[in-house]
Amino acid sequence: MSHVEPIRWTNEGVVLLDQRRLPGEVVYHTYTNYRELARAIKEMEIRGAPAIGVAAAMGVALGAQHSGARTLEELRGEFATICETLATTRPTAVNLFWAIARMKQRFADLAADAQKSEGVQALERIRTRLVAEAQQVHEERRAADEAIGRFGAEFMPTSGRVMTHCNAGALATGGIGTALGVIRMAVEQGHKLEVFVPETRPYLQGSRLTAWELQQEGIPLTLITDNMVGHFMKTGHMGAVVVGADRIAANGDTANKIGTYPMAILAHENGVPFYVAAPVSTLDFAIPSGEHIPIEERSPEEITHMSGVRVAPDVHAAHPAFDVTPARLIAAIITERGVARPPFVESLRKFATESESKPLSAPVKS
Amino acid sequence: MSHVEPIRWTNEGVVLLDQRRLPGEVVYHTYTNYRELARAIKEMEIRGAPAIGVAAAMGVALGAQHSGARTLEELRGEFATICETLATTRPTAVNLFWAIARMKQRFADLAADAQKSEGVQALERIRTRLVAEAQQVHEERRAADEAIGRFGAEFMPTSGRVMTHCNAGALATGGIGTALGVIRMAVEQGHKLEVFVPETRPYLQGSRLTAWELQQEGIPLTLITDNMVGHFMKTGHMGAVVVGADRIAANGDTANKIGTYPMAILAHENGVPFYVAAPVSTLDFAIPSGEHIPIEERSPEEITHMSGVRVAPDVHAAHPAFDVTPARLIAAIITERGVARPPFVESLRKFATESESKPLSAPVKS
DSSP, X not given: OOOOOSEEEETTEEEEEOGGGTTTOOOEEEEOSHHHHHHHHHXXXXXXXXXXXXXXXXXXXXXXXXXXXXXXXXXXXXXXXHHHHHHTSOSSOHHHHHHHHHHHHHHHHHHHHHHHSOHHHHHHHHHHHHHHHHHHHHHHHHHHHHHHHHHHHTTSOSEEEEEOOSOOBHHHHSSSBSHHHHHHHHHHTTOEEEEEEEOOTTTTHIIIIIHHHHHHTTOOEEEEOXXXXXXXXXXXXXXXXXXXXXXXXXXXXXXXETXXXXXXXXXXXXXXXXXXXOOGGGEETXXXXXXXXXXXXXXXXXXXXXXXXXXXXXXXXXXBOEEEEOGGGOSEEEETTEEEOSSHHHHTHHHHHHHHHSOOOOOSOO | OOOOOSEEEETTEEEEEOGGGTTTOOOEEEEOSHHHHHHHHHTTSSOSHHHHHHHHHHHHHHHHHTOOOOSHHHHHHHHHHHHHHHHTSOXXXXXXXXXXXXXXXXXXXXXHHHHHSOHHHHHHHHHHHHHHHHHHHHHHHHHHHHHHHHHHHTTSOSEEEEEOOSOOBHHHHSSSBSHHHHHHHHHHTTOEEEEEEEXXXXXXXXXXXXXXXXXXXXXXXXXXXXXXXXXXXXXXXXXXXXXXXXXXXXXXXXXXXXXXXXXXXXXXXXXXXXXEEOOGGGEETTOOSGGGSOOOBOOTHHHHEETTEEOSOSOOBOOBOEEEEXXXXXXXXXXXXXXXXXXXXXXXXXXXXXXXXXXXXXXSOO
């Protein structure tokens, strides 16, 4: 299925789409040096937790591939440095640490095998298999998104308008996206959709990223400001809402980009079904309800300035980056393992044991 | 009561605060030439329908004051030109036309009287009285705002947080403002309020104007983006919401700046009382309900660009400038003639006859 690709493993190296320059410029960089790739992650050339996880796995593989180590012990030392370098790029993206841990485990297994065999070929085999592992991380990411997309597509209207929020798209995951994956899959299956895209202040992920993604693929869209959500929910004949998630509590309460909760209330008020699309790894069974989800408070400067220009006087500003949508407003939670319907405290439980036995990549978004 | 003054009649001329340069710079211009004042209105140095009405009345007075006419007929000719010039500044501000019509009527009355008297003194008296009439327009505006403020203050909590939207303040009216007038009056009466101010995309009247006004007067405030309204309505212990209005239907349905309807829904959902503060002239008894209020559609460029910088790809965007809040979400409508409570279809009626007999200046905002 065609979609924009924020990251790609190629014979020439790891290719990143520089998301900081979107939508003004579409620039790809090819990295052969893992330290440069680490800097690109740190400087947010790529963002979105799942996409960062893929980038980190590829960074580890890239480092190993280009390592000049001649012995297993040399490679082991370099490998540790590589992982450490990549681990210090972003502090909060769970997937980053998950991906590095997975690559470390793979290396440990391969190294244990290599003890038994000999010399340069053994090292080469480790390198090749680490590259394959990174590609596998990406492939699993893609497969999870496609599964979410397939499960979700049936909830989309056969024609008409749908709304999303922020960017839970290809740019954030490296696959087809979660919420946007659902929309892409529905369009691929022949649904005639027009997507309403709130710009998503203060970072404008809606206008800069989601609008751009949809435009690239010729999916009709209408960009709006965040305060227009109510007007179009009431008068715009919206058929459905589908958003991503940053964390989902055991009862289905969902933390997502600030602005999601009002969208859910307005959808509910106007009889528009509201869906959450997210990988199983987003489920946090340790958290009984949304009240216990900590909300990240970011710098007020991001509110008072736009594109580096001060737009407000020097006043107090608040910047909660997420809000919590109560489970009662959610019609279904769509994961790569299937769909949960209310009451979520029961329907989500079936994913609990599975997710414990097989960790997948984590929350949408950085 | 102290407040920022967007317009002032002085012996040196009409003093305007250049609102285009707020909040970065606080610049006042003094106009002695009505053509230059007309250009200032056209170029939005002053905005907000009531404030524009005051500016237009002062422009007419200024033109007459500085006219070199030596006979009544000369003055009549010049007066017509002055009114015409001011009438072509802004196309939709009702108050502009209302103010010019009022000055024309005053001139006609004075001219009729002058027929009976003689020469230069008679002309001088006309000029003086036109200046007095313009000041009277401003004074009535101030008095109406203060009355709204007094009626509204009692609905504000004695301490705690309140929310507003856009700018229904001194900058928009030339008085203490409508919604902000209520807040100002409550603070003056000793209420300890902190005002939550959504930035109000796309024009940022919240961050550029309301935040600035409150800051000038030392009223505590917190600036937020529009998509944070839900989060703070749910978790922020909001005591009340008070907003202005652009048009109010006979049943109380209220058109106001885009983003007002979601704020009302979110207030209702979280048990926060939602008040509308507006002059009686905002009531439109010809319109039975909100469905019949036409919504102005503005340029999509205002969404895709910020401070002249393109922030979105070249995509379709929508820009409804207002939305309609159903009457059932409104706890009270506060006017300069008193407070209407639900059911509004009855309670508003008492203002109908009064407003017909005595037209006042019209809607808040440009």
